[in-house]
Amino acid sequence: MEESSEESIRVREMIIDDLSEVFHIGEEVFTAEFSKNLYRxxxxxxxxxxxxxxxxxxxxxxxxxxxxxxxxxxxxxKHHSPWKYGYLVWLGVRKNIQKGQIGSKLFREIKRRMKEQGVRMIIIDTSADNEPAIRFFQKQGFGHTQEHVYMNLNLSRKTKKKAVKKS
Incomplete structure (x- = not known):
């Protein structure tokens, strides 16, 4: 497939005309099935x-x-810290071409740009059960995997209130 050959792929800054397409790729990749526990x-x-x-x-x-x-x-x-941190918030590649080095090219470029801006550490987060993402980021050099716990309380569920008996 021509589009997945690494030579023909160009990484560039996003422009306003790209927003819609980027959103649609994200909708395809970051679904409820992708991570049932996605907190964002x-x-x-x-x-x-x-x-x-x-x-x-x-x-x-x-x-x-x-x-x-x-x-x-x-x-x-961070206040009172000499370090500047980079946070890779989202990285997404069309589902049918996720093994074609596109994610790696994107990561290398964002890492280069963050380093130019004085970033000393890049942070990413993903669900503990997202093994493909964990493997991808380990290949990019990430380590010190830490699991964290988050909890939720669904406030949209209607709860049955017990009737209070008036005396």
Missing amino acids: TWDEYEITTLFNTDSELCLVAEAGERILGFALGTTVK
């Missing part, structure tokens, strides 16, 4: 916020005119 939802608000605040860390990979994947990141400077 894929939505257009987060994409546009990242694009408006950190556009140089919003990248797309394309072959010809077709967008194949994207990487969306940001940087964080």
Whole structure:
């Protein structure tokens, strides 16, 4: 397949005209089946916020005119810390071409850009059961995997209240 040959793939900064296509690729990749425990939802608000605040860390990979994947990141400077952190918020590649080095190319470019901005550590997060993502990031050099616990309380469920007997 022509579009998956590494030479024909170009990584560039996302432009406003790419937002819709990036959103649709994310809808295809980040579904409820992808991770039933995903604590962040894929939505257009987060994409546009990242694009408006950190556009140089919003990248797309394309072959010809077709967008194949994207990487969306940001940087964080913590108060009282000399370190600047990079946070790779989302990385997605079209499902039918996920083994074609597109994710690696996107990651290398966002890592290069973060390093240029003075980032000393890149952080990613994914579900503990997302083995393909964990393997991918380990291949990129990530280590020190830490699991964390998060809990939720669904406030939209109607609960039956016990009748209180008046005396």
